[in-house]
Amino acid sequence: MTEKKSRGPGGQPPTTISFNELLPELQAMFRKLQAKSKMAQNYHKTYFGNTPPIVSVEAFGRRMVAIRGTIVHSDDPHYDWETPSDFLVSYLKSRLDIEWLNQEFQKPSKDQHEVAKWYIKGVPNLEKNKGSRWLRPNGKALALLHLAYDLFVLENIGQFPNFIVDRLKNTQNFNGARYELFVFATMIRAGFDLRFIDERSGQNGRVPECLATHKETKETVYVEAKTRNVKNVLGSSQGKSRKIRLYDKLKDAINKNINGPYVIFLDVNHPYIKAEIGNKVFEKVRLEYKKVEEYHKDSMPNLICITNIPFHYGADDCSPNKNLIGLLIPNYPKYQLVYKNKLVTSINSSLKRYDFLPKEFGESDSYADKILEQGDA
16 A cells, blocks of 8 residues: 655645644643534534534625535525524425425415424414523424424435435325434434335335444344324324324334344324323323234334324424333344344433424534633633
8 A cells, every 4th residue: 555645845745743842822722622622522412412513604694504515595685594493494495395385385274284384383483482592492393493403414414315305295194204204313313324225125015214223333223113193183184183002003013024123113193191100191002012012022123112292282382292202122022132232222312312402503612612711710
């Protein structure tokens, strides 16, 4: 192997200097920059896991944001992005197609796509609370922002599934597509790389959503996303709100064509579930899982993640109920995980971080600056 060294003017090697030869004030400056970088990275990972930050800069009187290899800014000459929420709303409109969204706005409320309803009820709430960092948006605003943020995360790391936008825009597919997107972003946040599986590659479409490889351990798992349908909720035309029938969803997931460790995500799609013994809905979820254990004991996955993200049920004038996250770990899965504890911990931590959204541009750097300023005081 031949190593080529760069040379300075006249073909001479560039002058180098060791760190210890730098002036004391320069050494201090570099140490401070290193400390700031590490603090900022740790802050971002604490709240947002293994997702890319929203990288932005103010230039030419506009806020510029980097999305992978592209620089974007607001198309409105009279409106600039002051917060990440401003950017995410604009990004979502552009990603789904502004013309399509405008057409949805023109329809009667009952016929509008769910995203249009969220926009109409959520964006005014965001504008109202813009001056406060700590006021939590209403449910429609949160649903809108998390949808946009999940799309941004996948696009910014080059793992954006080509099929997802069309599925999101299809009213009948929206509930399932939105949850698939949630699951994809959750796995990215947990430190996995994704490889999406073409449904046409399996027998009668019996394939899971994707293969996910944990970057630290290199272990790969199959991933499936399932969500309960409720009539007139998230665009669904069928499903009863009082019937917590999860067994059929889990059965369908277990019967997918897989040949390795397997993780299933299942959303209950309910206004409120309290995770305590005696709660009717919570107990029903447990009973549905026990049926799966009883009838499919030889085909059990390695992990079932039960979620309930009730943002869309929230009233227009207040914050929604809290999320529910529960992990069910079968004792005798069909396939064994080598790094079971590490992978389960990564996914659990990622699910718990879902609530967090960026509140400021340069949030991690601002945090690091404040800590360093306190140290200098």
